[in-house]
Amino acid sequence: METKMLDAHIPLPLAERLDALAIDLAQPRDEIVTEAITAWIDQEERRRITALRTIAAANTIVLIEHHRAIDWADSL
Template sequence: MAQTQTKVLTAHVPLPLAEKVDLMAQRLERSRGWIMKQALSAWLDQEEERERLTREALADVDAGRVIDHQAVQAWADSLSTDSLSTDTSAPTPR
């Protein structure tokens, strides 16, 4: 099996955070390094997804696929009224 190259990273963290890492490592019977690797990987995945969604949203704006504020406000207001209208479908982009 091929061995993955690694690099040591060092970070100063507040004691309460370090204690949480240690407790989680003990509870899961894993090393502190394993916990840190999982946490860092999850955070990076989350940030990459946030960036992807932001780029996608900006592309929608550039392409004119937007809903104006008044339409959204009217839809939101319709959700809280006791009117007989049952159409509470969200507005669609132009």
């Protein structure tokens, strides 16, 4: 797989946590960061799809006159 080098400035406490986790898991930092970014992007894409579906559903709501709803309820 092709890769692209990205530079990011992150807060020192976060960098220290990343270093500690990499040591504990015996995994390179770039693998941990790649996994974290992948999970974040997947989550954001799911949220976007959910929002778009919600908007689409709201646009398809059918309105009925109040008296028709009352008549229907009375018929039950």
